[in-house]
Amino acid sequence: MTTVVTSPALDAQAERSTALRVALLGCGTVGSEVARLLIGQAHDLQARVGRPLELVGIAVRRAGRDRAGIDPALFTTDAPALVTRDDVDLVIEVIGGIEPARSLILAALRHGKSVVTANKALLAEDGGTLFAAAEQAGVDLYFEAAVAGAIPIIRPLRESLVGDEITSVIGIVNGTTNFILDKMDSEGAGFAETLAEAQELGYAEADPTADVEAFDAAAKAAILASLAFHTRVTAGDVYREGITEVSTTDIASAREMGSVVKLLAICQLSSGDDGREQSVSVRVHPAMIPRSHPLAGVGGAYNAVFVESRSAGRLMFYGPGAGGGPTASAVLGDLVTVARNRVRGASGPGESTYAARPISPIGSVITRYHLSLEVADVAGVLAQIAQCFAEHGVSIQTVRQQGRAADAQLVIVTHRASDADLSATVDDLRDLDAVRAVTSVMRVEGE
Amino acid sequence: MTTVVTSPALDAQAERSTALRVALLGCGTVGSEVARLLIGQAHDLQARVGRPLELVGIAVRRAGRDRAGIDPALFTTDAPALVTRDDVDLVIEVIGGIEPARSLILAALRHGKSVVTANKALLAEDGGTLFAAAEQAGVDLYFEAAVAGAIPIIRPLRESLVGDEITSVIGIVNGTTNFILDKMDSEGAGFAETLAEAQELGYAEADPTADVEAFDAAAKAAILASLAFHTRVTAGDVYREGITEVSTTDIASAREMGSVVKLLAICQLSSGDDGREQSVSVRVHPAMIPRSHPLAGVGGAYNAVFVESRSAGRLMFYGPGAGGGPTASAVLGDLVTVARNRVRGASGPGESTYAARPISPIGSVITRYHLSLEVADVAGVLAQIAQCFAEHGVSIQTVRQQGRAADAQLVIVTHRASDADLSATVDDLRDLDAVRAVTSVMRVEGE
Numbered sequence: 001m002t003t004v005v006t007s008p009a010l011d012a013q014a015e016r017s018t019a020l021r022v023a024l025l026g027c028g029t030v031g032s033e034v035a036r037l038l039i040g041q042a043h044d045l046q047a048r049v050g051r052p053l054e055l056v057g058i059a060v061r062r063a064g065r066d067r068a069g070i071d072p073a074l075f076t077t078d079a080p081a082l083v084t085r086d087d088v089d090l091v092i093e094v095i096g097g098i099e100p101a102r103s104l105i106l107a108a109l110r111h112g113k114s115v116v117t118a119n120k121a122l123l124a125e126d127g128g129t130l131f132a133a134a135e136q137a138g139v140d141l142y143f144e145a146a147v148a149g150a151i152p153i154i155r156p157l158r159e160s161l162v163g164d165e166i167t168s169v170i171g172i173v174n175g176t177t178n179f180i181l182d183k184m185d186s187e188g189a190g191f192a193e194t195l196a197e198a199q200e201l202g203y204a205e206a207d208p209t210a211d212v213e214a215f216d217a218a219a220k221a222a223i224l225a226s227l228a229f230h231t232r233v234t235a236g237d238v239y240r241e242g243i244t245e246v247s248t249t250d251i252a253s254a255r256e257m258g259s260v261v262k263l264l265a266i267c268q269l270s271s272g273d274d275g276r277e278q279s280v281s282v283r284v285h286p287a288m289i290p291r292s293h294p295l296a297g298v299g300g301a302y303n304a305v306f307v308e309s310r311s312a313g314r315l316m317f318y319g320p321g322a323g324g325g326p327t328a329s330a331v332l333g334d335l336v337t338v339a340r341n342r343v344r345g346a347s348g349p350g351e352s353t354y355a356a357r358p359i360s361p362i363g364s365v366i367t368r369y370h371l372s373l374e375v376a377d378v379a380g381v382l383a384q385i386a387q388c389f390a391e392h393g394v395s396i397q398t399v400r401q402q403g404r405a406a407d408a409q410l411v412i413v414t415h416r417a418s419d420a421d422l423s424a425t426v427d428d429l430r431d432l433d434a435v436r437a438v439t440s441v442m443r444v445e446g447e
Numbered sequence: 448m449t450t451v452v453t454s455p456a457l458d459a460q461a462e463r464s465t466a467l468r469v470a471l472l473g474c475g476t477v478g479s480e481v482a483r484l485l486i487g488q489a490h491d492l493q494a495r496v497g498r499p500l501e502l503v504g505i506a507v508r509r510a511g512r513d514r515a516g517i518d519p520a521l522f523t524t525d526a527p528a529l530v531t532r533d534d535v536d537l538v539i540e541v542i543g544g545i546e547p548a549r550s551l552i553l554a555a556l557r558h559g560k561s562v563v564t565a566n567k568a569l570l571a572e573d574g575g576t577l578f579a580a581a582e583q584a585g586v587d588l589y590f591e592a593a594v595a596g597a598i599p600i601i602r603p604l605r606e607s608l609v610g611d612e613i614t615s616v617i618g619i620v621n622g623t624t625n626f627i628l629d630k631m632d633s634e635g636a637g638f639a640e641t642l643a644e645a646q647e648l649g650y651a652e653a654d655p656t657a658d659v660e661a662f663d664a665a666a667k668a669a670i671l672a673s674l675a676f677h678t679r680v681t682a683g684d685v686y687r688e689g690i691t692e693v694s695t696t697d698i699a700s701a702r703e704m705g706s707v708v709k710l711l712a713i714c715q716l717s718s719g720d721d722g723r724e725q726s727v728s729v730r731v732h733p734a735m736i737p738r739s740h741p742l743a744g745v746g747g748a749y750n751a752v753f754v755e756s757r758s759a760g761r762l763m764f765y766g767p768g769a770g771g772g773p774t775a776s777a778v779l780g781d782l783v784t785v786a787r788n789r790v791r792g793a794s795g796p797g798e799s800t801y802a803a804r805p806i807s808p809i810g811s812v813i814t815r816y817h818l819s820l821e822v823a824d825v826a827g828v829l830a831q832i833a834q835c836f837a838e839h840g841v842s843i844q845t846v847r848q849q850g851r852a853a854d855a856q857l858v859i860v861t862h863r864a865s866d867a868d869l870s871a872t873v874d875d876l877r878d879l880d881a882v883r884a885v886t887s888v889m890r891v892e893g894e
Contacts, residue, residue, distance in 0.1 A: 037758065041612070047801040048609050048677070144607055150759030152599070152607030160591055160599035162495050163779025165488070230495070294765065297744070311484065311776035312597030315766035318741065319759065329758035332610025346793025354494040 019054035020339050023088045023113075025079055025104055026095040027060050027067060030118060030145075033328035034092060035070050038335075045332070049339040053090075057082045059104075083108040090338060092331060093117040094145075098125060109133040109141065114338040114347075116331055118145035124219035124235040127226070131351035140347050142334035147220045148173050148303040150326030151319040152333075157227040157307075158349050164309040166228040169267040170445070173220040175301035175321040176211035177243050177263040179203045181286070182299050184251050185260055191246055203301055213242035214263060217284045221265035224305070225282040229269055230355040233282055239362040241285035249372060250286075250440050253411055256400075257370075259288040260296050264445060270360065281360040288370055289446035296446075363420030368397070368444035373410045373429065374436040381434035385410070388432065392425040393417070413444060466501035467786050470535045470560075472526055472551055473542040474507050474514060477565060477592075480775035481539060482517050485782075492779070496786040500537075504529045506551075530555040536789060539778060540564040541592075545572060556580040556588065561785040561794075563778055565592035571666035571682035574673070578798035587794050589781035594667045595620050595750040597773030598766040599780075604674040604754075605796050612757040613675040616714040617893070620667040622748035622768040623658035624690050624710040626650045628733070629746050631698050632707055638693055650748055660689035661710060664731045668712035671752070672729040676716055677802040680729055686809040688732035696819060697733075697887050700858055703847075704817075706735040707743050711892060717807065728807040735817055736893035743893075810867030815844070815891035820857045820876065821883040828881035832857070835879065839872040840864070860891060 022038065024031055038045070038055045046052045058070070059079035067075075076082055083091050083104050091108040093115060095101045101122050108115050110133055117123070123130070123146055134141035144154045148171065157166070172178050176198060183194045195212065198204035210216045218238040225233040243263050254261050264287045270279045289296050294316045298304040303321025308314050320326040341347050375381045382399070389396050395415040402409040414422065422441070429435050469485065471478055485492070485502045493499045505517070506526035514522075523529055530538050530551050538555040540562060542548045548569050555562050557580055564570070570577070570593055581588040591601045595618065604613070619625050623645060630641045642659065645651035657663045665685040672680040690710050701708050711734045717726045736743050741763045745751040750768025755761050767773040788794050822828045829846070836843050842862040849856040861869070869888070876882050 033758070037610070041610075044612070044677075044802075045610065048799060150611075150756075151762060152603035155602055155607050156599035159784050160602050160780045161776065162783045163484070163488075163492065163781075164597075164776040165491070230491075294744075297741075309597075309776065311480070311772040311779075313767045313770075313773055315598060315764075317762075317764055319762035323760075325758040326760055329608065329611040329756065332758075333607045334610070336609045337606050340796060341793070344793055346788070346791055349787060352495060355491075 019052040020049065020089045020342060021054050021056045021087050022090045022092065022335070023056060023082045023085070024058045025083065025091065025093045025101070027058050027070075027075070028094070029324040030094045030327045030331065031058070032067055032070070033324035034094065034331050037328055037332055039070070045336060048336050050343050051339070053335070053339060056088060057085070079104050080107060083113065084111045088113055089342060090335060091115045092335060093119060094331065095119070096121065098122055102126060102130070105130055106133050109137050109139055112137055112139055114140040114142075114342060116142045116334040116338060118143065118327055118331060120146040120216070120219040120223060121235070124222040127223070127234075128232055128351065135350045138347060140338040140341055142338055142348065143223075144334050145327045145330035147223050148305055148317070149319065149321045149323065150329045151303055151305065151317050151321070153224070153305050153317050154227065156317065157224065161307070161309055161312060164311045166307060166309045167269050168308045169224045169228045169305060170295065171220070171224060171265045171305040172262055172295055172298050172303055173265050173305065173321065174211055174214070174217040174263060175303060176204045176208065177214070177217070178298065178303070178321075179301045180212070181243060181246065181261055181263065184246070184248065185255070188248060190248050191244060212244055214240050214284045217263060217265050221267055221282050221284050224265065225267035225280055226353070228267055228307070229280050229357055230352045231280060231357040232353045233280065233359065237282055237359045239283035239285070243286050245440075246286050247440060250442055253370065253372065254288045257288065257413070259290050259444070261286050261288055261442070262295060264289070264295070266445065277358065279358045279360045281362075281365050283362060283365065285443060287443040287445040293446040363418060363423070365419045366416050367419070368416055368447070369414045369422050370440070370442045370444050371412045371414075371426070371438060372440040373412070373438050375408050375410055376434045376436060377408070381432070382410075384432055384434060385429065388428045389414070389425055391428070392421045394421050394425050409439075466499040467496065467536045467789060468501050468503045468534050469537045469539065469782070470503060470529045470532070471505045472530070472538065472540045472548070474505050474517075474522075475541070476771040477541045477774045477778065478505070479514055479517070480771035481541065481778050484775055484779055486517070492783060495783050497790050498786070500782070500786060503535060504532070526551050527554060530560065531558045535560055537782060537785060538562045539782060540566055541778065542566070543568065545569055549573060549577070552577055553580050556584050556586055559584055559586055561587040561589075561789060563589045563781040563785060565590065565774055565778060567593040567663070567666040567670060568682070571669040574670070574681075575679055575798070582797045585794060587785040587788055589785055589795065590670075591781050592774045592777035594670050595752055595764070596766065596768045596770065597776045598750055598752065598764050598768070600671070600752050600764050601674065603764065604671065608754070608756055608759060611759050613754060614716050614757060615755045616671045616675045616752060617742065618667070618671060618712045618752040619709055619742055619745050619750055620712050620752065620768065621658055621661070621664040621710060622750060623651045623655065624661070624664070625745065625750070626748045627659070628690060628693065628708055628710065631693070631695065632702070635695060637695050638691060659691055661687050661731045664710060664712050668714055668729050668731050671712065672714035672727055673800070675714055675754070676727050676804055677799045678727060678804040679800045680727065680806065684729055684806045686730035686732070690733050692887070693733050694887060697889055700817065700819065701735045704735065704860070706737050706891070708733050708735055708889070709742060711736070711742070713892065724805065726805045726807045728809075728812050730809060730812065732890060734890040734892040740893040810865060810870070812866045813863050814866070815863055815894070816861045816869050817887075817889045817891050818859045818861075818873070818885060819887040820859065820885055822855050822857055823881045823883060824855070828879070829857075831879055831881060832876065835875045836861070836872055838875070839868045841868050841872050856886075
């Protein structure tokens, strides 16, 4: 192949002194930090892109608010007009949520603007539509900030590991729930109390649903699984359990096993060794992991993503999962990349869904389980309980008794079993007269 | 800016079924794994690139050796002819060393081939020449495998964090020395004995100089510093101390402080707060770090790189630092990226040295120190020793005495001081009659 001199390269030369013009959608914690850095680090950004980056407009819901350090003339409430302006080259979306973000991003892409977004919810719900619009317009859609804040994980999955076969991605991708679980572990406090503390400290929102019910983590899991396995996974494909049911007893029980409870986003490729098509399972739920696992030491509001692949082996990426600074860092990294691409007349990788793998239902997922049962009388009931597990082919690894006689509690850890078999076992356990309650069922991962 | 339809995109469409042709230089542990994966994963690689990748030749020193699973017809001993063949698009260099690797890479670049290399020594010695040749030819030079094996660190530094200001990069980037130090820590064995064990297990080479004298780590430090700080740093700019002088006493002493000894590659940007130009310091040496530091838990032959930046905060990247599989994963990730760029008529980021920062001499580096001294009589000599530190403005944090009278040992940990002041202090200590020997001086980092 001969070397091709492309016309965009010549254009670029002619336009070297012309700024690339940036529109910003949203000016909250992340947006205002992005604006501040775009203005404050203009010299470095220009050197890295090869052309100046000029912030030409910021779309906000309400104009007139004082935003320190940012020229008031930049603000507009007319976002649709801003993203389609002829003189805008690049659009940053940090509004979040589905609408109006989706309409604005689609309008920008269709008008030939490259887009950088931090919007995990939108990507997980309708990423396919956005990627198709970017592909059709020949522009970039970058989203490093959508998962795990400043931790570079999107680019490693899309590019660094693209020559490898990734077999699993396990992440702590929600800082709020990690902060809460970490506090419950270190202070022995209950969920409600710890959530209230996290809200006071600003680590949890007034309405904590998206975090504690794991909607946020599920959206990120969908994005990670799509990239890792070259297939489309949406938020609706992700099995999801939040942390509201995690009790101090669960955490104490994990501790006795040398484990900790973490909210994990788990994306796995089935082995497919027996010639069947490889399927993908994606789930987000609290789980016990051994303290020796690299993810166990990820404390406070930090995030980490643990990746296993055929050739590279086990990799981990660790860092702050949220916050204005870290998220702005990821947004600006993407902005420089799409701006460089624009200068070179190039575009980055698009959506890769060629593998089109089926999604495994949660029932077929195989893992280990930790169960707590309140039982009437241990001596009499253990045989019945063991029989119940055996009937569903679920093998028991350990049984531990806590308390005695009338208020006895049994803690059972199983060997690997399918979720369906375990669920059927639990249903039958609940029907036993001697079992007063199945107080907790939690998966055991990372071994 | 309007959307530009580039002619390469049209070329690419016409050539969609045509393979991109790959030449491989070297067929040792890494090369043979790259060849195996290129052939075995052809279907996936084609889907990810958009065109097939075809391995058309492998340059080796001696032909005729049986290399299981690879077509003997692919082998050639004429590497210069292979890299300049008209029908070769992409060249992978995994020979290592300076020559003939440099001449071959330059010939390939000048003939319009994009190059993927794992050659840290060459990049650290003469990367500038290679990058200039790539830039001039409008082709790519990628090198993810050159630092920390499969751990994605080059791309995160070149792209993900390119909108941020990185202030320090601290890495465990040599698996052999980490394996040795880890064994010395866990088994209490000496350096020579542990090196011999590492050699038997295949973790250290017969001639371990490049690893234990830290030449390998210094080359990687130069590459990391160049990328992090947008300036050119060569191996010669790196201050280097190996691990051959690390004693069991040092390791025991670190343990008493709640620390471990690691060979660290440390790249730092000076604060420049007082209006001076920001300079860069790059050094590789054994150091004590607290066990609570994320790098302290990196055991065995694993690598990790810890990055701090203004906006993103503290990030860590962890994984296997060497080996055929991990290195091949990094090489193939780069190969897919440069192949995609080729298909799109684009190229990735080139060398970024716009900041052109001066290199600080080691004497101006400020850190803390751990010293072991054999002294004649503690009661009598402590005042003299303290005076010696005070004269050079080095402040003592702790003094600990081990043993008594004639065979007493003093362990001193300082507050932060410049390397020059500390060295002058050590010189004066050696002149004191009561100081029999300064048995060890080690830096204390990560606090």
